[in-house]
Amino acid sequence: MDVIGRKKVLVAMSGGVDSSVTAALLLEQGYEVVGVTMQIWDPKIEVIGEEYVGCCSIYAVNDARRVADRLGIPYYVLNFRELFERKVIDYFTEEYLRGRTPNPCIACNRYIKFDALLKKALSLGMDYMATGHYARVVYKDDIGKYGLFRGVDRKKDQTYVLYNLTQDMLRRLLLPLGEYTKEQVRELARKYNLVTADKPESQEICFVPDNDYRKFLKERRGEEIKPGNFVDVNGRVLGQHQGYPYYTIGQRKGLGLALGKPYYVVDIRPETNEVVIGEASEIFSPGLIASDLNFLWFDEIPERFEAQAQIRYNAKPQPAVVERIGKDKVKVVFNEPQRAITPGQAVVFYRGDELLGGGTIEKRL
Known part of the structure; x- marks a missing residue:
């Protein structure tokens, strides 16, 4: 029976342990939880046996449904294939043809998960949306805005792929795993008796299940290469x-x-x-130019500021000076030259554990 006043939250469920525990924690905290899996890729995609456990496989959907049944929550599959094709897959192939290296997870978060899915959640009367990302949303009383901070588990921290979030998104977002380590999450999954407790993590790009992006490009745009x-x-x-x-x-x-x-x-x-x-010495650069910027709570980008800048997902942030160029670009100069600065990838700025914002690397200096 519904309790008057319970807040409703839509949980994006990928069929993995993280989103499963997210749903369980929020249910335990008293939220009215609805589970949803986004169908973003053809379920008939060359499924390579039952070893393929990525978030687009039929096995992932089945696991998410089993978790929802175990928790006793409603569960739905929503079709976002056409939008995903346009905003993520077309972008992915086009960036490579521009000589750049894309980050499809950032594009998916920006246009699908935290835009289209969040809008769907609100249209269904939800108060919040939640995901299994390892990051923390914190309300900053001093400025009256929301900030995003690294998760407690630094090895699993996912703030790098979340720099495009806006204030409207952050105020509707719940990220309960930001306070836990991965091992604690698995322990919780065992406590809740979830089938995903010991499920291995998917390492590949979800729409390239064999991780062979060359083959994927050849099949889709081979005549141009x-x-x-x-x-x-x-x-x-x-x-x-x-x-x-x-x-x-x-x-x-x-x-x-x-x-x-x-x-x-x-x-x-x-x-x-x-x-x-x-040779090895020739892949080091003193800095970069970035565009397509988003800062989480700046009213406008300062003309010059210091930050820790991170140029790839698992890289260690490096001290740098950031200078605004016009309205929509920044120049980033590192204290020490950096290896393999890659156009198309993101540069993300931190102060301590707080994510300030980021942008797309246009070129190295």
Whole structure:
């Protein structure tokens, strides 16, 4: 029986242990919980046996449904395939064809999970939406706005992929796992007797279950991808590549070259179909230019500020000076040169454990 005044929360359930425990915790805390799995990719996608446990597989949906049944909560599957195709998959392939390296998780969070799904939740009369991300939403009394902080489990912290959140999103968002470690979450799953308690984590991109993005690009845009030259920074031809979208900055393995010493991808030039390679010292840069910015609570970007800047998901944040360029770009200069700054990836800014915001890397300095 519904209790008058209970807050309603929609929980995005992927079929994994994190979102399962999120639903269980919120139910225990007295919320009226509804579970939802987003159908964002064709369930007939080359499922590679039952080993594929990614968030798009039929097995994931079945696991989420079993958890919902165990908890006694309503559960639904919502179709977001067309939007996901446009906002995530088309972006993913287009970025590689621009010679950049995309981050599909950030695009999915920005356009699907925390935009389309949140709007759906509100339209259904929900008060909040919750996910299994390891991060903490904190109301900042001094400025009257919400901030986002790293999760207690630093190894699992996911704030890097959440920098596009807005105040409207944050005020409706519950992230209960921010206060727990991964092992504590698994222990809770065992306590609640959830089938996902010992389920392994999915490591691949959800729509590339074999983790072979080259194969994925070839199947979708192969006619546009042509062989070209590997060149050094002076333009000297050193060999032939299979197509520039198949490479990423900093890559060493898989170049198919025998040059007597290690070479790395230094730059990608779509306009000339060239992949520039160099020695290890040549992949370090003093800084970068970023655009498509979002800051969580700044009224406007300061002209200049210091922050810890993180240039990839598992990288350690590095001290840097950030300078605004016009209205929508920043220049980031690190205290020490950084390895393999990669256009298309995100640069995210922190002060201590607090996420300030971030943007997309346009180019290295």
